[in-house]
Amino acid sequence: MSMTPPPGWYRDPSYPLVERWWDGTAWTDHRRQPGSVPVPLAPPEPAGHGPDRARAVALVAAGAVLVTSIVTGVFVLGRNDDGGGAAAVRTTPPATPSAPSGAAAPTGSSTAAPHSGAASVVVDELNGITLSLPKGWVAPSDVAEDDLVMTTPGTYDCPGDPGLCRHGTVASRTVTANAERSPKALAEQDIDDAANTAYDRDVLGGRPYRGITSHRLLKAGSVAVAGRAGYLVRWRVRTGAGPGGYVESLAFASSVGSESPVIVRLAFDAGAEGPPLTDMDRITEGIRPTGDTDTGGGVGSSIGPSR
Incomplete structure (x- = not known):
């Protein structure tokens, strides 16, 4: 029986330091910085070789280095060394x-x-x-x-x-x-x-x-x-x-x-x-x-x- 990975955040196949949303059938354009919850090391893809394919998705080891901030835009505000500016709500x-x-x-x-x-x-x-x-x-x-x-x-x-x-x-x-x-x-x-x-x-x-x-x-x-x-x-x-x-x-x-x-x-x-x-x-x-x-x-x- 073939299986498809469920929707969720996974490592981006084009840039593994960020996570990308998999909607269950295809990649979307939504990306985010990695959080503290482990995510699969390899990006998901539709499984076509039985249960073994689904079991092949590994989890990040607990000791892996987490990237604390990833640049997904061209600039970040409210984090200057002088402490200026609270984040806008x-x-x-x-x-x-x-x-x-x-x-x-x-x-x-x-x-x-x-x-x-x-x-x-x-x-x-x-x-x-x-x-x-x-x-x-x-x-x-x-x-x-x-x-x-x-x-x-x-x-x-x-x-x-x-x-x-x-x-x-x-x-x-x-x-x-x-x-x-x-x-x-x-x-x-x-x-x-x-x-x-x-x-x-x-x-x-x-x-x-x-x-x-x-x-x-x-x-x-x-x-x-x-x-x-x-x-x-x-x-x-x-x-x-x-x-x-x-x-x-x-x-x-x-x-x-x-x-x-x-x-x-x-x-x-x-x-x-x-x-x-x-x-x-x-x-x-x-x-x-x-x-x-x-x-x-x-x-x-x-x-x-x-x-």
């Missing part, structure tokens, strides 16, 4: 991407097509904002980064050190370790760390893009965000491998609680595979206070001139 949209079709055990990472049924907004309840999802973006699912509020769907093999990268990510955080309240000062202070986190080194010390070789200021200026005064700084970064990308730090005061400063970080790959740069302005314009549909979000026309 979010509610995700009710609609989720459908499982990709294809071979049961693909040999490499793939980028899923945008899900046309995705919800139009994501909610960051901690910071009291909602963010519009541009076409081709999805709410994060099964990712290691705590502060992500949206990503481009799917992953790809990083052009530098081994790992999985994403073409675009957006994250939000509350500024807690910095007494500065000026949006301009916060954005100007944050942009260097945002760029390094996105394109220089990952949390394991790897260099998925072989590091940043140079950067150029594209835009800096005031912008209204969720009805509050904000400031953005945008860089074009060049990397040792791959086409580089665009990084933006957007700072503004929250409209809830103690009105703590909020920083939204955006990182887009450059080149044909990256999201259109105009999505950065669309995302800024679409930020609104939670429960408020009348403020119009950020006002794109108020973005200051490039310098």
Whole structure:
């Protein structure tokens, strides 16, 4: 009698340091960092040789080294050495991407097509904002980064050190370790760390893009965000491998609680595979206070001139 491994998290056949969801018949695009529960050493595949095939799936030994954090996106927020920023608490949209079709055990990472049924907004309840999802973006699912509020769907093999990268990510955080309240000062202070986190080194010390070789200021200026005064700084970064990308730090005061400063970080790959740069302005314009549909979000026309 033939058997098929049950749905669950198993070692990714294309990158064994992460786990990938097997839906019982095929691999999906969902990946996560390994947890403390042992998972099969070898990825599952449809069994066709009787019970012996099912028994061949081994468990990771108790003494195996667990990877504590895997880069599945291009940056991680809220984990800086200065302790700044608690992770944002979010509610995700009710609609989720459908499982990709294809071979049961693909040999490499793939980028899923945008899900046309995705919800139009994501909610960051901690910071009291909602963010519009541009076409081709999805709410994060099964990712290691705590502060992500949206990503481009799917992953790809990083052009530098081994790992999985994403073409675009957006994250939000509350500024807690910095007494500065000026949006301009916060954005100007944050942009260097945002760029390094996105394109220089990952949390394991790897260099998925072989590091940043140079950067150029594209835009800096005031912008209204969720009805509050904000400031953005945008860089074009060049990397040792791959086409580089665009990084933006957007700072503004929250409209809830103690009105703590909020920083939204955006990182887009450059080149044909990256999201259109105009999505950065669309995302800024679409930020609104939670429960408020009348403020119009950020006002794109108020973005200051490039310098």
